[in-house]
Amino acid sequence: MKKSSSERIEKRITSSVYVGDGTLRNRIDVSSRYFILEVEIKNPRASCPLPGQFFTIECGGGKEHLLRRPFAVHSIVEWSKEYAVIQFLVEEVGWGTRRLRNIMPGDKIGILGPLGRGFKFFQGNHLLVSGGIGVAPLHFAACYLEERKIDYTFVAGFKSSRSCYSGLEKLEGNVLVFTDDGSAGKKGFASSGAVSAFEQAEYVAVLACGPEPMMREVFQMSSSAGIACQVSLAERMACGVGACRGCVRRGKNRNLCVCKEGPVFDGTDVW
Amino acid sequence: MDLSIELAGIHLRSPIVLASGTAGYAYEYDGIIDFSYVGAVIIKTVTMEPRSGHPEPRIWEVTAGVLNSIGLENIGIDALLSDVVPHVSNLDVPVIASIAAETAKGFARLASRIEEAGVFCALELNISCPNVERGGLEFGVDPKATSAVVSAVRENTSIPVFPKLSSAVTNIREIAEAAYIGGASGLSLINTIPGLAVDVASRRARLGGITGGLSGPAIKPIALKAVWDCYQATGLPIIGGGGVYDVQDVLEFMICGARAVSVGTATFQDPQGAGEIVEALPSCLEELGVDSPSRLVGTLET
Ligand SMILES: Cc1cc2nc3c(=O)[nH]c(=O)nc-3n(C[C@H](O)[C@H](O)[C@H](O)COP(=O)(O)OP(=O)(O)OC[C@H]3O[C@@H](n4cnc5c(N)ncnc54)[C@H](O)[C@@H]3O)c2cc1C
Numbered sequence: 188m189k190k191s192s193s194e195r196i197e198k199r200i201t202s203s204v205y206v207g208d209g210t211l212r213n214r215i216d217v218s219s220r221y222f223i224l225e226v227e228i229k230n231p232r233a234s235c236p237l238p239g240q241f242f243t244i245e246c247g248g249g250k251e252h253l254l255r256r257p258f259a260v261h262s263i264v265e266w267s268k269e270y271a272v273i274q275f276l277v278e279e280v281g282w283g284t285r286r287l288r289n290i291m292p293g294d295k296i297g298i299l300g301p302l303g304r305g306f307k308f309f310q311g312n313h314l315l316v317s318g319g320i321g322v323a324p325l326h327f328a329a330c331y332l333e334e335r336k337i338d339y340t341f342v343a344g345f346k347s348s349r350s351c352y353s354g355l356e357k358l359e360g361n362v363l364v365f366t367d368d369g370s371a372g373k374k375g376f377a378s379s380g381a382v383s384a385f386e387q388a389e390y391v392a393v394l395a396c397g398p399e400p401m402m403r404e405v406f407q408m409s410s411s412a413g414i415a416c417q418v419s420l421a422e423r424m425a426c427g428v429g430a431c432r433g434c435v436r437r438g439k440n441r442n443l444c445v446c447k448e449g450p451v452f453d454g455t456d457v458w
Numbered sequence: 459m460d461l462s463i464e465l466a467g468i469h470l471r472s473p474i475v476l477a478s479g480t481a482g483y484a485y486e487y488d489g490i491i492d493f494s495y496v497g498a499v500i501i502k503t504v505t506m507e508p509r510s511g512h513p514e515p516r517i518w519e520v521t522a523g524v525l526n527s528i529g530l531e532n533i534g535i536d537a538l539l540s541d542v543v544p545h546v547s548n549l550d551v552p553v554i555a556s557i558a559a560e561t562a563k564g565f566a567r568l569a570s571r572i573e574e575a576g577v578f579c580a581l582e583l584n585i586s587c588p589n590v591e592r593g594g595l596e597f598g599v600d601p602k603a604t605s606a607v608v609s610a611v612r613e614n615t616s617i618p619v620f621p622k623l624s625s626a627v628t629n630i631r632e633i634a635e636a637a638y639i640g641g642a643s644g645l646s647l648i649n650t651i652p653g654l655a656v657d658v659a660s661r662r663a664r665l666g667g668i669t670g671g672l673s674g675p676a677i678k679p680i681a682l683k684a685v686w687d688c689y690q691a692t693g694l695p696i697i698g699g700g701g702v703y704d705v706q707d708v709l710e711f712m713i714c715g716a717r718a719v720s721v722g723t724a725t726f727q728d729p730q731g732a733g734e735i736v737e738a739l740p741s742c743l744e745e746l747g748v749d750s751p752s753r754l755v756g757t758l759e760t
């Protein structure tokens with residue numbers, strides 16, 4: 188059995204990244220596929236995560252499932268050098284996420300982060316467009332904008348009411364929910380929601396996270412409207428810190444290292 | 459207990475090293491890995507020209523292992539010397555460079571540039587990468603080519619040279635002997651093993667590079683046998699690894715003939731895992747009745 192090492196190496200942690208154990212404080216099922224993990228960290232030392240940044244979580248796979256899984260920060264309940272509570276919104280899609288759904292409050296989980304580069308924000312109206320679990324980092328972005336009294340419209344697309352994320356109801360901004368089958372909100376894709384959002388208002392920036400075809404469509408819409416679009420990419424990761432080159436993908440003119448240079452990129456770097 | 463070892467003339471404070479390609483250029487993990495536990499870091503293989511590597515996806519998790527098709531993406535020797543060397547010299551850990559080229563001459567030229575940098579304590583020759591068309595396994599499967607590469611490097615460098623061998627060969631003893639004859643100071647093994655993963659629904663390979671290299675606990679028994687074979691065939695100091703996950707694995711590799719043991723894929727799961735292994739080593743060695751790691755090397759009872 189491997190023992191927890193968070194204390195031993197704590198003295199050495201000088202960077203802005205926390206590595207060690209967190210404790211599951213709460214797990215909240217929000218739909219048949221989505222759940223929230225609320226994780227407590229003692230002495231995180233690290234700097235407070237920004238919207239778009241992510242952590243890698245050790246799902247307890249031992250030798251059999253070796254890789255950590257990356258998850259964007261969904262919200263910060265509390266953050267100081269001594270104590271932090273953060274939330275991840277997770278969609279159950281395979282072994283690791285199923286395992287995370289089954290851990291119990293009080294259990295320890297290995298976490299590493301905050302990692303990567305998040306979204307850039309501006310003064311003025313923002314358009315946020317998410318597809319599926321892409322709602323996780325954009326929810327954090329919306330909270331961040333609210334705190335700073337910056338306007339936004341949030342277009343969130345889901346497959347159906349079964350996978351819808353109800354937490355959006357607590358947001359104060361203009362939130363428009365779409366489902367593919369019309370079982371909740373309006374019927375349609377997030378990208379068609381974005382079309383009407385573009386017709387109704389002007390924006391200084393567009394932030395998108397979701398399936399790649401959706402992000403690409405939103406990027407193209409933004410480009411024709413002359414607005415910069417930031418997209419949050421997902422690639423399979425091994426190290427999460429820029430060391431293994433496993434998450435690298437082709438961009439428009441160069442390779443993009445998703446874990447280190449991203450996951451948020453300007454759309455113009457990608458397509 | 460003093461955990462330090464001598465490895466072909468270099469002094470390592472512990473026998474645990476980080477495997478090439480899994481710890482980047484070391485500084486990416488600064489503040490995350492506690493390098494004071496680590497004997498040495500072997501940095502990502504560098505080539506003469508920068509390489510952009512394979513298309514995504516490059517990583518696929520399999521049972522007890524990971525398939526990768528990075529395709530030797532690296533920044534090239536010029537950027538290594540100008541951008542990485544200043545960081546490397548600030549780290550409190552010996553750093554071993556790793557090189558790959560398409561010809562023996564290419565290896566030799568890279569080797570002299572590495573040595574000139576003055577910050578690398580040894581050199582690994584990657585003649586076993588399964589993810590490149592030319593200059594990878596091509597050398598590592600052929601005794602003559604292995605020997606030619608090693609001797610070309612040997613003539614151009616004075617720092618210790620460790621050819622990195624693949625187990626995906628018919629007879630690894632022959633390759634190890636050829637490396638020995640070429641003048642290798644030691645051997646490093648094993649590299650990843652060629653593999654393939656398939657998505658049934660799309661009938662596509664899981665990796666952008668189609669095939670990849672398998673690492674992790676799945677390959678450990680193969681690696682142990684390869685280390686044992688090479689130890690018997692040459693007696694050279696060996697950096698052994700492949701699937702190392704915990705201290706038990708380290709002991710197994712040492713018993714089979716490894717003087718130093720590399721941790722690779724396991725670092726992805728736990729960046730502090732190598733440190734935990736080093737902490738656990740003294741009591742494990744004591745239990746086995748040995749007072750230093752080197753006393754365990756090659757003690758397999760047969
Ligand atoms: C930067 C980043 C942030 C992310 N944020 C979140 C988040 O906030 N909430 C959330 O639920 N998920 C997020 N993901 C995706 C999440 O990492 C994967 O769903 C998870 O790793 C799947 O693990 P698994 O073992 O359950 O599935 P596996 O059994 O490994 O795979 C099941 C399915 O998930 C897909 N998948 C696996 N890994 C990834 C990945 N890295 N990116 C995209 N798809 C993947 C596979 O293609 C497969 O179809 C994020 C991914 C990245 C790269």
Ligand SMILES: Cc1cc2nc3c(=O)[nH]c(=O)nc-3n(C[C@H](O)[C@H](O)[C@H](O)COP(=O)(O)O)c2cc1C
Pocket residue numbers: 425431433477478479480502503524526528530556584587622648649650672673674675677699700701702720721722723724
């Ligand atoms: C993502 C990844 C990248 C690698 N890159 C290199 C490399 O550039 N050069 C090299 O010699 N070996 C490379 N390797 C092989 C490792 O150094 C090691 O030999 C192999 O993974 C087996 O050890 P492990 O099971 O402990 O990972 C790489 C392995 C992985 C998983």
Ligand code: FES
Pocket residue numbers: 423424425426427428429430431432433434435444445446447
């Ligand atoms: S996951 Fe290793 S470089 Fe990004």
